[in-house]
Amino acid sequence: MKKTLMLAGLVAAASPVLAEDKPVLTVYAPDYFTSEWGPGPKIEEGFEATCNCDLQFVAGDVLPRLLLEGDKTEADAVIGLNTDVTARARATGLFAPHGQDTSVLTLPIAWTDEVFLPFNWxxxxxxxxxxxxxxxxxxxxxxxxxxxxxxxxxxxxxxxxxxxxxxxxxxxxxxxxxxxxxxxxxxxxxxxxxxxxxxxxxxxxxxxxxxxxxxxxxxxxxxxxxxxxxxxxxxxxxxxxMTELVGQLRTTDTPELTQSFMDYILSDGFQSMIATANWSYPAVIKEGFLPEGFAxxxxxxxxxxxxxxxxxxxxxxxxxxxxxxxxx
Known part of the structure:
Protein backbone atom coordinates (compact mmCIF):
# COMPACT_ATOMS: atom_id res chain seq x y z
CA MET A 1 0.00 0.00 0.00
CA LYS A 2 2.80 2.37 0.94
CA LYS A 3 4.65 1.54 -2.27
CA THR A 4 1.49 2.31 -4.23
CA LEU A 5 1.09 5.64 -2.48
CA MET A 6 4.76 6.45 -2.98
CA LEU A 7 4.55 5.58 -6.68
CA ALA A 8 1.42 7.68 -7.07
CA GLY A 9 3.18 10.56 -5.40
CA LEU A 10 6.19 10.25 -7.66
CA VAL A 11 4.01 10.15 -10.78
CA ALA A 12 2.03 13.17 -9.61
CA ALA A 13 5.22 15.06 -8.87
CA ALA A 14 6.72 14.13 -12.23
CA SER A 15 3.62 14.93 -14.30
CA PRO A 16 4.11 18.73 -14.43
CA VAL A 17 7.71 18.24 -15.48
CA LEU A 18 6.69 15.82 -18.22
CA ALA A 19 4.00 18.23 -19.40
CA GLU A 20 6.51 21.07 -19.49
CA ASP A 21 8.90 18.93 -21.51
CA LYS A 22 6.39 18.54 -24.34
CA PRO A 23 7.26 20.77 -27.31
CA VAL A 24 4.75 23.54 -27.97
CA LEU A 25 3.37 24.24 -31.44
CA THR A 26 1.87 27.74 -31.70
CA VAL A 27 -0.69 28.22 -34.48
CA TYR A 28 -2.38 31.55 -35.16
CA ALA A 29 -6.04 31.11 -36.13
CA PRO A 30 -9.21 33.21 -36.60
CA ASP A 31 -11.51 33.68 -33.59
CA TYR A 32 -14.21 31.36 -34.94
CA PHE A 33 -11.68 28.58 -35.39
CA THR A 34 -10.87 28.16 -31.70
CA SER A 35 -14.43 28.44 -30.40
CA GLU A 36 -16.14 25.35 -28.98
CA TRP A 37 -18.19 24.99 -32.19
CA GLY A 38 -15.19 25.63 -34.47
CA PRO A 39 -12.79 23.00 -35.82
CA GLY A 40 -9.89 23.97 -33.55
CA PRO A 41 -10.67 21.73 -30.55
CA LYS A 42 -11.03 18.60 -32.71
CA ILE A 43 -7.88 19.41 -34.66
CA GLU A 44 -5.97 20.01 -31.43
CA GLU A 45 -7.13 16.69 -30.01
CA GLY A 46 -6.35 14.82 -33.22
CA PHE A 47 -2.86 16.21 -33.71
CA GLU A 48 -1.82 15.92 -30.06
CA ALA A 49 -2.73 12.24 -30.21
CA THR A 50 0.01 11.77 -32.80
CA CYS A 51 2.69 14.33 -31.92
CA ASN A 52 3.31 14.07 -28.15
CA CYS A 53 3.23 17.86 -28.15
CA ASP A 54 1.12 20.75 -26.95
CA LEU A 55 -0.75 22.40 -29.83
CA GLN A 56 -1.75 25.92 -28.81
CA PHE A 57 -4.05 28.02 -30.98
CA VAL A 58 -3.76 31.79 -30.62
CA ALA A 59 -7.01 33.39 -31.80
CA GLY A 60 -7.35 36.76 -33.49
CA ASP A 61 -6.82 38.58 -36.77
CA VAL A 62 -4.10 36.41 -38.26
CA LEU A 63 -2.65 38.54 -41.06
CA PRO A 64 -2.64 41.90 -39.21
CA ARG A 65 -0.84 40.25 -36.32
CA LEU A 66 1.78 38.71 -38.60
CA LEU A 67 2.33 42.01 -40.38
CA LEU A 68 2.86 43.70 -37.02
CA GLU A 69 5.19 41.06 -35.55
CA GLY A 70 7.29 40.27 -38.62
CA ASP A 71 10.34 38.08 -37.91
CA LYS A 72 9.60 38.29 -34.18
CA THR A 73 6.35 36.37 -34.50
CA GLU A 74 5.77 33.55 -32.05
CA ALA A 75 3.73 31.59 -34.59
CA ASP A 76 5.06 28.31 -35.94
CA ALA A 77 2.16 28.04 -38.39
CA VAL A 78 -1.01 29.92 -39.30
CA ILE A 79 -4.39 28.57 -40.34
CA GLY A 80 -7.45 30.29 -41.82
CA LEU A 81 -5.95 32.59 -44.46
CA ASN A 82 -7.48 32.59 -47.93
CA THR A 83 -6.39 33.55 -51.43
CA ASP A 84 -7.90 37.02 -51.15
CA VAL A 85 -5.20 37.95 -48.60
CA THR A 86 -2.28 35.61 -49.33
CA ALA A 87 -0.52 38.07 -51.63
CA ARG A 88 0.13 40.30 -48.61
CA ALA A 89 1.05 37.31 -46.47
CA ARG A 90 3.47 35.99 -49.09
CA ALA A 91 5.10 39.41 -49.46
CA THR A 92 6.26 39.27 -45.83
CA GLY A 93 8.77 36.54 -46.74
CA LEU A 94 7.84 34.77 -43.49
CA PHE A 95 6.56 31.54 -45.02
CA ALA A 96 8.30 28.31 -45.97
CA PRO A 97 7.13 25.71 -48.53
CA HIS A 98 4.50 23.31 -47.20
CA GLY A 99 6.13 20.22 -48.76
CA GLN A 100 2.86 18.44 -49.58
CA ASP A 101 1.60 16.57 -52.64
CA THR A 102 -1.28 18.76 -53.88
CA SER A 103 -2.29 16.30 -56.62
CA VAL A 104 -4.58 14.64 -54.05
CA LEU A 105 -6.71 17.79 -53.65
CA THR A 106 -10.34 17.65 -54.81
CA LEU A 107 -10.96 21.36 -55.40
CA PRO A 108 -13.05 22.78 -58.27
CA ILE A 109 -9.95 24.71 -59.37
CA ALA A 110 -6.36 23.66 -60.07
CA TRP A 111 -3.97 24.22 -57.15
CA THR A 112 -0.18 24.47 -57.55
CA ASP A 113 0.84 26.80 -54.69
CA GLU A 114 3.92 25.44 -52.90
CA VAL A 115 3.56 27.73 -49.86
CA PHE A 116 -0.10 27.87 -48.83
CA LEU A 117 -1.97 24.60 -48.41
CA PRO A 118 -5.79 24.32 -48.64
CA PHE A 119 -7.57 22.45 -45.88
CA ASN A 120 -11.18 23.13 -46.87
CA TRP A 121 -13.26 25.01 -49.42
CA MET A 242 -13.07 30.34 -51.24
CA THR A 243 -10.50 28.02 -49.73
CA GLU A 244 -8.97 28.31 -46.28
CA LEU A 245 -5.24 27.77 -46.07
CA VAL A 246 -2.44 26.70 -43.78
CA GLY A 247 1.12 28.00 -43.92
CA GLN A 248 4.25 27.28 -41.92
CA LEU A 249 6.61 30.02 -40.78
CA ARG A 250 10.27 29.86 -41.76
CA THR A 251 11.05 31.46 -38.36
CA THR A 252 9.71 28.50 -36.35
CA ASP A 253 12.02 27.14 -33.68
CA THR A 254 10.39 23.68 -33.99
CA PRO A 255 10.71 23.00 -37.75
CA GLU A 256 10.22 19.23 -37.53
CA LEU A 257 7.10 19.56 -35.40
CA THR A 258 5.75 22.30 -37.65
CA GLN A 259 6.34 20.12 -40.71
CA SER A 260 4.50 17.29 -38.95
CA PHE A 261 1.54 19.61 -38.52
CA MET A 262 1.62 20.41 -42.24
CA ASP A 263 1.74 16.66 -42.96
CA TYR A 264 -1.33 16.22 -40.75
CA ILE A 265 -3.45 18.70 -42.74
CA LEU A 266 -4.16 16.41 -45.71
CA SER A 267 -4.29 13.22 -43.65
CA ASP A 268 -7.49 11.21 -43.46
CA GLY A 269 -7.77 12.02 -39.75
CA PHE A 270 -7.82 15.76 -40.39
CA GLN A 271 -9.82 15.80 -43.60
CA SER A 272 -12.52 13.41 -42.37
CA MET A 273 -13.48 15.80 -39.55
CA ILE A 274 -13.74 18.98 -41.64
CA ALA A 275 -17.28 18.55 -42.98
CA THR A 276 -18.89 18.60 -39.56
CA ALA A 277 -16.18 20.51 -37.67
CA ASN A 278 -16.10 23.45 -40.09
CA TRP A 279 -19.24 22.82 -42.18
CA SER A 280 -17.38 23.05 -45.45
CA TYR A 281 -15.98 20.71 -48.08
CA PRO A 282 -12.70 18.98 -47.15
CA ALA A 283 -9.76 19.78 -49.40
CA VAL A 284 -9.52 16.02 -49.99
CA ILE A 285 -12.90 14.33 -50.36
CA LYS A 286 -12.94 10.56 -49.98
CA GLU A 287 -15.76 8.10 -49.48
CA GLY A 288 -17.27 8.60 -46.04
CA PHE A 289 -15.83 12.09 -45.51
CA LEU A 290 -19.18 13.82 -46.23
CA PRO A 291 -22.24 13.07 -44.09
CA GLU A 292 -25.52 12.37 -45.82
CA GLY A 293 -26.77 15.94 -45.39
CA PHE A 294 -24.12 17.23 -47.77
CA ALA A 295 -25.52 15.16 -50.64
Missing amino acids: GETAFVYDKTKLANPPASFDDLLNAPDDLKIAIQDPRSSISGLALLLWVKAIYGDQAPEAWTKLAPKVLTVTPGWSEAYGLFTDGEVDMVLSYTTSPAYHIVAEGDDTKAAAIFSEGHYF ALPRPEKTLFYSETEAEALRAPALEEWLAAFGN
Missing part, protein backbone atom coordinates in the same frame (compact mmCIF):
# COMPACT_ATOMS: atom_id res chain seq x y z
CA GLY A 122 -16.70 26.34 -50.25
CA GLU A 123 -18.48 29.02 -52.23
CA THR A 124 -20.10 32.21 -51.04
CA ALA A 125 -23.88 32.28 -51.16
CA PHE A 126 -26.92 33.97 -49.70
CA VAL A 127 -28.73 31.61 -47.33
CA TYR A 128 -32.47 31.88 -46.74
CA ASP A 129 -35.31 30.17 -44.86
CA LYS A 130 -37.58 28.25 -47.24
CA THR A 131 -40.57 28.74 -44.93
CA LYS A 132 -40.23 32.54 -45.10
CA LEU A 133 -38.96 33.14 -48.63
CA ALA A 134 -40.93 31.04 -51.08
CA ASN A 135 -39.34 32.46 -54.25
CA PRO A 136 -35.66 33.12 -53.63
CA PRO A 137 -33.64 34.95 -56.29
CA ALA A 138 -32.25 32.59 -58.93
CA SER A 139 -29.53 35.01 -60.05
CA PHE A 140 -27.57 37.94 -58.71
CA ASP A 141 -29.60 40.16 -61.03
CA ASP A 142 -32.77 38.83 -59.38
CA LEU A 143 -31.33 39.76 -55.99
CA LEU A 144 -30.47 43.29 -57.10
CA ASN A 145 -33.93 43.79 -58.58
CA ALA A 146 -35.82 42.30 -55.63
CA PRO A 147 -38.10 44.61 -53.62
CA ASP A 148 -36.22 46.85 -51.21
CA ASP A 149 -38.15 45.41 -48.26
CA LEU A 150 -36.07 42.23 -48.62
CA LYS A 151 -33.79 42.33 -45.58
CA ILE A 152 -30.21 41.07 -45.95
CA ALA A 153 -27.23 40.90 -43.58
CA ILE A 154 -23.70 41.01 -44.98
CA GLN A 155 -20.23 41.28 -43.47
CA ASP A 156 -17.80 44.19 -43.59
CA PRO A 157 -15.07 43.49 -46.18
CA ARG A 158 -12.56 45.40 -44.07
CA SER A 159 -12.82 42.92 -41.20
CA SER A 160 -14.32 39.74 -42.68
CA ILE A 161 -13.02 37.30 -45.28
CA SER A 162 -16.59 36.50 -46.34
CA GLY A 163 -17.28 40.22 -46.71
CA LEU A 164 -14.19 40.58 -48.88
CA ALA A 165 -15.29 37.56 -50.91
CA LEU A 166 -18.59 39.33 -51.62
CA LEU A 167 -16.67 42.31 -53.02
CA LEU A 168 -14.81 40.03 -55.40
CA TRP A 169 -17.95 38.06 -56.25
CA VAL A 170 -19.70 41.25 -57.33
CA LYS A 171 -16.61 42.37 -59.23
CA ALA A 172 -16.35 39.02 -61.02
CA ILE A 173 -19.95 39.27 -62.22
CA TYR A 174 -20.37 42.98 -62.89
CA GLY A 175 -16.87 44.30 -63.57
CA ASP A 176 -17.02 48.04 -64.27
CA GLN A 177 -20.75 48.02 -63.45
CA ALA A 178 -20.05 46.94 -59.86
CA PRO A 179 -20.85 50.43 -58.45
CA GLU A 180 -24.34 50.25 -59.94
CA ALA A 181 -24.79 46.77 -58.47
CA TRP A 182 -23.88 48.02 -54.99
CA THR A 183 -26.29 50.93 -55.34
CA LYS A 184 -29.11 48.48 -56.05
CA LEU A 185 -28.12 46.10 -53.25
CA ALA A 186 -27.57 48.71 -50.52
CA PRO A 187 -31.27 49.45 -49.73
CA LYS A 188 -31.85 45.76 -49.04
CA VAL A 189 -28.94 45.45 -46.58
CA LEU A 190 -30.39 45.85 -43.11
CA THR A 191 -27.01 45.68 -41.44
CA VAL A 192 -23.30 45.19 -42.07
CA THR A 193 -21.63 43.20 -39.31
CA PRO A 194 -17.91 42.95 -38.43
CA GLY A 195 -17.90 39.18 -38.91
CA TRP A 196 -19.82 36.15 -40.10
CA SER A 197 -21.14 34.97 -36.73
CA GLU A 198 -22.95 38.23 -35.98
CA ALA A 199 -24.65 38.26 -39.37
CA TYR A 200 -25.63 34.60 -39.22
CA GLY A 201 -27.03 35.11 -35.76
CA LEU A 202 -29.35 37.80 -37.11
CA PHE A 203 -30.55 35.32 -39.72
CA THR A 204 -31.19 32.47 -37.29
CA ASP A 205 -32.98 34.93 -34.99
CA GLY A 206 -35.31 35.81 -37.86
CA GLU A 207 -34.25 39.46 -38.11
CA VAL A 208 -33.19 39.20 -41.77
CA ASP A 209 -34.50 37.24 -44.76
CA MET A 210 -31.12 36.35 -46.21
CA VAL A 211 -27.54 36.31 -44.98
CA LEU A 212 -24.20 36.24 -46.76
CA SER A 213 -22.69 32.87 -45.96
CA TYR A 214 -21.66 29.74 -47.88
CA THR A 215 -23.31 27.06 -50.01
CA THR A 216 -22.44 24.53 -47.28
CA SER A 217 -24.01 26.45 -44.38
CA PRO A 218 -27.39 24.65 -44.65
CA ALA A 219 -25.56 21.35 -43.98
CA TYR A 220 -25.23 22.34 -40.34
CA HIS A 221 -28.98 22.73 -39.97
CA ILE A 222 -29.65 19.49 -41.85
CA VAL A 223 -27.09 17.31 -40.06
CA ALA A 224 -26.87 18.83 -36.59
CA GLU A 225 -30.44 20.06 -36.16
CA GLY A 226 -32.50 17.87 -38.48
CA ASP A 227 -33.79 21.07 -40.09
CA ASP A 228 -34.03 21.22 -43.90
CA THR A 229 -35.71 24.64 -44.07
CA LYS A 230 -32.44 26.55 -44.66
CA ALA A 231 -31.01 26.68 -48.18
CA ALA A 232 -28.48 28.54 -50.28
CA ALA A 233 -29.83 30.51 -53.25
CA ILE A 234 -27.92 29.29 -56.30
CA PHE A 235 -27.24 32.02 -58.85
CA SER A 236 -26.95 31.44 -62.58
CA GLU A 237 -23.94 33.79 -62.87
CA GLY A 238 -21.87 31.53 -60.60
CA HIS A 239 -20.49 31.69 -57.07
CA TYR A 240 -17.18 32.90 -55.72
CA PHE A 241 -14.80 30.15 -54.61
CA ALA A 296 -28.64 17.32 -50.70
CA LEU A 297 -26.70 20.56 -51.12
CA PRO A 298 -26.99 22.17 -54.56
CA ARG A 299 -23.74 23.15 -56.26
CA PRO A 300 -23.41 26.10 -58.62
CA GLU A 301 -22.72 25.26 -62.24
CA LYS A 302 -20.06 27.95 -62.48
CA THR A 303 -17.17 28.65 -60.11
CA LEU A 304 -15.83 32.21 -59.98
CA PHE A 305 -12.32 32.80 -58.67
CA TYR A 306 -9.52 35.36 -58.68
CA SER A 307 -5.90 34.41 -58.15
CA GLU A 308 -4.21 36.11 -55.21
CA THR A 309 -2.53 38.58 -57.58
CA GLU A 310 -5.83 39.49 -59.21
CA ALA A 311 -7.61 39.69 -55.85
CA GLU A 312 -4.96 41.97 -54.39
CA ALA A 313 -5.10 44.29 -57.41
CA LEU A 314 -8.90 44.51 -57.20
CA ARG A 315 -9.22 44.81 -53.42
CA ALA A 316 -8.67 48.54 -52.98
CA PRO A 317 -10.79 49.80 -55.91
CA ALA A 318 -13.56 47.31 -55.11
CA LEU A 319 -13.57 48.49 -51.50
CA GLU A 320 -13.87 52.10 -52.63
CA GLU A 321 -16.91 51.17 -54.71
CA TRP A 322 -18.47 49.40 -51.75
CA LEU A 323 -17.80 52.30 -49.37
CA ALA A 324 -19.34 54.76 -51.82
CA ALA A 325 -22.58 52.74 -51.93
CA PHE A 326 -22.84 52.18 -48.20
CA GLY A 327 -21.87 55.71 -47.16
CA ASN A 328 -18.94 54.80 -44.93
